[in-house]
Amino acid sequence: MPERKKAPHIKDAIEYKIELKKPTVFKLDNGVPVYSIQAGTEEVIQIEWIFKAGNWYESKKNIASTTNFLIKNGTSTKNAYEINESIDFYGAYLNRSCYNETAVISLHCLTRQLEYLLPIVQELFLDAIFPEQELQIYKQNMKQRLAVNLQKCDFIAGRKIDEMLFGFNHPYGVYSQMEDYDNLDRESLKKHYDTYYINGNCTIFMAGILPANYAEQLNKFFGTMPLNKTQLIEPAHDISPAVEKKCNILNDKDGVQAAIRIARPFPNRHHPDFPKVQVLNTLYGGFFGSRLMTNIREDKGYTYGIYSFLMNHLHASAWMISTEAGRDVAAATVHEIYHEMERLRDGKIEEEELLLVKNYLIGTLLGDLDGPFQIIGRWKNLVLNGLDDQFFYHSVDTIKNIDADELRLLAKKYLNPDDFYELVVV
Amino acid sequence: MIQFQRFTLSNGLKVLVHEDKSTPMAVVNVLYDVGARDENPEQTGFAHLFEHLMFGGSINIPDYDDPLQNAGGENNAYTTNDLTNYYCQLPAENIETAFWLESDRMLSLAFSKKSLDVQRKVVCEEFKEHYINKPYGDVWHIMRELAYKNHPYRWMTIGKELSHVENAQLEDVKNFFFKHYTPLNAILVVAGNVELEKVKELAEKWFGDIPSGEKYQRQLPPESTQHEARRMTVHKKVPMNAIYKTWHMCARLDEEYHATDLLSDILGGGASSRLYQSLVKEQQLFANISCYHFGSMDRGLFTIEGQLIEGVNIQDAENAIEVELDKVRNHHIDIRELQKVQNKTESVMAFEDMSVMNRAGSLAYYELLGDGEIMNTEFKKYQDVNVKDIHQMALTILTPENSNTLWYLAEK
Numbered sequence: 016m017p018e019r020k021k022a023p024h025i026k027d028a029i030e031y032k033i034e035l036k037k038p039t040v041f042k043l044d045n046g047v048p049v050y051s052i053q054a055g056t057e058e059v060i061q062i063e064w065i066f067k068a069g070n071w072y073e074s075k076k077n078i079a080s081t082t083n084f085l086i087k088n089g090t091s092t093k094n095a096y097e098i099n100e101s102i103d104f105y106g107a108y109l110n111r112s113c114y115n116e117t118a119v120i121s122l123h124c125l126t127r128q129l130e131y132l133l134p135i136v137q138e139l140f141l142d143a144i145f146p147e148q149e150l151q152i153y154k155q156n157m158k159q160r161l162a163v164n165l166q167k168c169d170f171i172a173g174r175k176i177d178e179m180l181f182g183f184n185h186p187y188g189v190y191s192q193m194e195d196y197d198n199l200d201r202e203s204l205k206k207h208y209d210t211y212y213i214n215g216n217c218t219i220f221m222a223g224i225l226p227a228n229y230a231e232q233l234n235k236f237f238g239t240m241p242l243n244k245t246q247l248i249e250p251a252h253d254i255s256p257a258v259e260k261k262c263n264i265l266n267d268k269d270g271v272q273a274a275i276r277i278a279r280p281f282p283n284r285h286h287p288d289f290p291k292v293q294v295l296n297t298l299y300g301g302f303f304g305s306r307l308m309t310n311i312r313e314d315k316g317y318t319y320g321i322y323s324f325l326m327n328h329l330h331a332s333a334w335m336i337s338t339e340a341g342r343d344v345a346a347a348t349v350h351e352i353y354h355e356m357e358r359l360r361d362g363k364i365e366e367e368e369l370l371l372v373k374n375y376l377i378g379t380l381l382g383d384l385d386g387p388f389q390i391i392g393r394w395k396n397l398v399l400n401g402l403d404d405q406f407f408y409h410s411v412d413t414i415k416n417i418d419a420d421e422l423r424l425l426a427k428k429y430l431n432p433d434d435f436y437e438l439v440v441v
Numbered sequence: 442m443i444q445f446q447r448f449t450l451s452n453g454l455k456v457l458v459h460e461d462k463s464t465p466m467a468v469v470n471v472l473y474d475v476g477a478r479d480e481n482p483e484q485t486g487f488a489h490l491f492e493h494l495m496f497g498g499s500i501n502i503p504d505y506d507d508p509l510q511n512a513g514g515e516n517n518a519y520t521t522n523d524l525t526n527y528y529c530q531l532p533a534e535n536i537e538t539a540f541w542l543e544s545d546r547m548l549s550l551a552f553s554k555k556s557l558d559v560q561r562k563v564v565c566e567e568f569k570e571h572y573i574n575k576p577y578g579d580v581w582h583i584m585r586e587l588a589y590k591n592h593p594y595r596w597m598t599i600g601k602e603l604s605h606v607e608n609a610q611l612e613d614v615k616n617f618f619f620k621h622y623t624p625l626n627a628i629l630v631v632a633g634n635v636e637l638e639k640v641k642e643l644a645e646k647w648f649g650d651i652p653s654g655e656k657y658q659r660q661l662p663p664e665s666t667q668h669e670a671r672r673m674t675v676h677k678k679v680p681m682n683a684i685y686k687t688w689h690m691c692a693r694l695d696e697e698y699h700a701t702d703l704l705s706d707i708l709g710g711g712a713s714s715r716l717y718q719s720l721v722k723e724q725q726l727f728a729n730i731s732c733y734h735f736g737s738m739d740r741g742l743f744t745i746e747g748q749l750i751e752g753v754n755i756q757d758a759e760n761a762i763e764v765e766l767d768k769v770r771n772h773h774i775d776i777r778e779l780q781k782v783q784n785k786t787e788s789v790m791a792f793e794d795m796s797v798m799n800r801a802g803s804l805a806y807y808e809l810l811g812d813g814e815i816m817n818t819e820f821k822k823y824q825d826v827n828v829k830d831i832h833q834m835a836l837t838i839l840t841p842e843n844s845n846t847l848w849y850l851a852e853k
Contacts, residue, residue, distance in 0.1 A: 016650060017541075017544075017646050017647055017650075019501040019502070019541070019544075019548075020501045020502075022508050022538065023538055023540075023541050024537075025511065025512045025513075025535045026532070026534045026535060028512070028513030028532060028535075031513070031532065055795065056461070056794075057792070057794055057795050058791065059788070059792055095712075095722065096713060096718055096722065099713040100781070102713075103713045103781050103785060104780070104781045104784060106784030106786075107788065123788070123792060125787065125791060128784075128788075152721070152722065155728065155750060156721075156728040159681055159750070163577075163679070163681065165680075166679070166680065167574075168574065267574075269678075270574055271569045271573050271574050272569050302515075303506055303510075303515075312559075312563055314559065315562075316560070316561070316562025316566070317562070317566070318566050319566045319567040319570050341562075370511070371507060371510055371511045374510065374511050374512065374513050375510040375511070375513065375515070377513055378515070378535075379515050381466065382466050382515070382531075385466055385796075385797075386795060386796060
C-alpha cells in the first residue's frame with residue numbers, strides 16, 4: 016500500500032534552471048529583421064509578419080483593422096476567392112490580426128508547402144486593391160456582428176473599462192460604433208496600406224522545422240520590397256481617464272449575470288516594479304489557486320471564474336480584475352475583490368503560499384517554453400517591447416527571489432481601491 | 442507516427458505510454474468512459490457537475506490543485522456528451538505527484554458537502570454565462586431536442602435545466618462515482634519525458650491496489666431513423682435572424698465518417714468553402730455561415746448554421762442553402778476541391794500533434810474508440826476518400842426527411 020496521505024517528494028520548481036533558446040537573427044536586403052527558431056517535432060512552420068500598422072497609426076476609426084482584414088480580399092490579378100482557395104489548397108492558414116501598435120499577418124503551413132505560399136503572401140503586401148464590393152460586404156457583416164456583441168454584457172464591459180482607463184480618444188480606449196463602419200472608404204484604406212504596409216515597418220518572426228534555404232526564400236520575396244526605408248512618424252496620444260471612477264450600466268433588464276471589471280493604470284514593462292507585480296498578480300488573481308479564485312469561486316460559488324492580469328500594451332499597461340458573476344451576488348463579488356486587496360496590503364503572506372506561487376510560475380514557464388511557437392512567441396513579446404532576454408532572466412530571478420515583505424509593500428503601493436476604476440454591467 | 446506502448450494492470454486499468462525526450466515536461470491524462478449520454482434524463486448535467494467535484498478533495502488528499510501547482514503543474518478537464526477527460530502537465534521530475542493525485546481520486550472522493558454546495562453554484566454560473574446570458578446561447582438546447590427523440594444526445598452536457606444541477610444530492614454523487622470512476626472504465630495515458638519501466642512501476646504502485654469495480658455496460662436507446670422533415674420556429678431577443686439545419690449522420694467509428702467529415706469542410710469549412718463563397722460573398726444573404734459536426738461517438742448531427750443579413754427573407758435564405766446542397770447531391774465535386782480539404786486535414790493533424798498534451802489526449806481518445814493505434818491510421822482514411830464517396834454521403838445524409846430545421850428569429 017502506498018503512503019497516500021503524504022505527498023511524494025518534489026523538486027521545487029524554483030530549483031529549475033530556465034533557458035530561453037536564442038533565435039537566429041538576421042536582416043533581409045532591405046533591412047527587415049528576421050527572428051527564427053529552428054525546433055520542433057512536426058514538419059510545420061509558423062511565420063508572422065508584424066507591421067507597425069495598428070490603430071495607434073490610423074487617421075480615422077477602424078481604418079487599421081479594416082485594412083488588415085481586407086488585405087487578402089483582392090489583388091489586381093486575384094479575387095478574394097482565388098486567394099483563399101490557393102492558401103486553403105496548400106492546407107495553410109493565413110490569418111490577420113490587428114492590435115493597438117501592430118498589425119499581424121500570420122501563416123501556418125506544412126514545411127514542404129512553404130515555397131508555394133510565400134509568393135502569395137508577397138502579392139498581398141505589394142498589390143492588395145481593397146475592392147469596393149469586399150468593403151461593402153465587410154461593413155455590413157461587421158455591423159451585424161457588432162449588433163450581436165452589443166447584447167453581451169462582457170463585451171460592453173470590456174470596451175467601457177478601456178475607455179475609463181485611457182479615454183475614448185486614445186487608441187487603447189477607443190471602440191467601434193455603427194457609424195464608424197459606414198464612414199469607411201477605400202481611399203483611406205489604400206492610404207493606410209501604402210504608408211504602413213508597402214512602405215511600412217516590418218519584422219518577421221518564424222519558427223518550426225524550417226527548410227535549409229528559408230533565409231534565401233524570405234529574402235527573395237520580402238527583401239526587395241520597399242519596407243523599413245521610411246522613418247515612421249510616431250503619433251502622440253494623450254491618456255485622459257474617466258473623471259468618475261465608478262460606473263454601472265444596465266444593458267439587459269433580464270440579464271442573469273453581471274460583468275465586473277475593476278482596473279487601475281499601471282506602467283509598462285520597462286518599469287522596475289513590472290516583473291515583481293507579475294508575481295503579486297499571480298498570487299492575487301493570476302491562476303486557479305489565486306486568492307480571488309479561491310475565495311470568490313471555490314469558497315462562495317459566485318462565479319465560474321475570476322482572473323486578474325496586467326494588460327499587454329506597449330506604451331502603458333493597466334492592472335485588471337475581470338469576472339462574470341451572478342446578478343444577485345455582483346455587489347458581494349465587488350466587495351470581496353476589494354477585501355482581497357486589503358488582505359494583501361495588511362495581512363500575512365505565508366511562506367507556503369508564496370512557494371506554491373513560485374513553483375507554479377516556474378513550472379508553467381518551463382511548459383510555456385516547450386515548442387518552437389512558444390519560444391518565438393516569447394521573443395516576439397520581448398522584441399516588440401524593446402527588450403531582450405535580460406528582461407526574461409530578470410523576471411525569472413524575480414520570481415525565485417521575491418519575498419513576502421516586498422510583495423506586501425507592492426500591495427500597499429498599488430492595491431488601493433481609490434486608484435481603481437470600477438464597472439458593473441448587467 | 443506516434444509511438445506508444447500499452448500495458449494493463451491486474452485491476453483492468455489500461456495504461457498507454459508515449460515517450461518524447463524533447464520536452465522537459467510530462468503529461469498524465471486520465472479519461473473516464475462516461476459522458477452526458479450516460480445520465481438519467483431526470484438528472485442531466487451530472488457528468489459535468491461531477492467533473493467539478495473531482496477537484497473538491499479525494500479520500501486521502503484534501504485538495505487537488507495546491508499540491509499539483511506546488512509541483513509546478515497545471516491541469517484542466519472537460520466533459521462531452523461521450524466522455525470525461527482530466528489532464529495535467531508538470532515538470533517530468535515531479536511526475537509522481539500526478540500519480541499520487543490521480544490515483545487517490547480514482548480510489549475515492551472525499552464527498553464533501555461543502556464542495557457539492559459550492560460547485561452546484563459554480564456550474565449554475567457557468568450555465569448562465571454560456572447558455573442563458575448570451576444571444577443564441579440556447580440554440581443547441583432547442584436543436585438537440587428537435588433532432589433526438591430517444592437518444593440521450595437530446596440534452597447538452599451542461600444539462601437540460603438549471604434545476605437538475607441545483608437538485609443534485611450527495612447520495613447521487615456517490616452512486617455516480619462508484620458506477621463510472623473505476624479502473625475498468627478508465628484509460629491512463631502518460632506522455633512526455635518519461636520511461637516505460639518507470640511508468641510501469643509508478644502505475645503499479647499508485648493505481649495497482651484500486652478495486653477494479655464493475656465494467657459499465659452502456660445500453661443507450663438508439664435514435665430511430667427519421668422519416669419526416671422536422672421544423673421549428675422560435676422568436677428570441679436577438680438582433681438577427683438565423684437558420685440552423687441538422688441531418689443525422691454516421692457514428693465516429695463508421696466507415697463513412699471520413700467522407701462525411703470532408704463533405705462538411707467542402708460545404709462550410711472556411712473562406713474558400715462553397716456555402717461561404719456563394720451565400721456570404723456572391724449572394725450576400727448571410728453575414729456568416731458554417732458547416733460542421735461534433736464527431737460524436739454515436740450517430741451525430743451534420744450541421745449548417747448561418748446568420749442572415751438584415752432584411753433577407755428567411756425562406757429565400759433557406760432555399761439558397763438548398764441550391765448549394767443540390768449541387769453536391771447532383772454532381773461530383775472537383776478533384777482539386779477534394780485535395781484541398783485533404784491537405785487541410787493533414788495540416789490540422791500535424792499542428793494538433795505539436796503539443797505533448799494534445800498527443801496524450803488523442804491517444805486516450807483513440808484508445809477509447811478501440812485502439813490508440815487508430816491515431817496513426819486516421820490520415821490514410823482521409824486520403825482514401827474519393828469524389829464518389831463524397832457524393833454518396835451527400836445523397837445519403839442531406840435528404841429532406843433526415844433534416845431538422847430551426848428558424849431562430851429576432852423578436853420584433
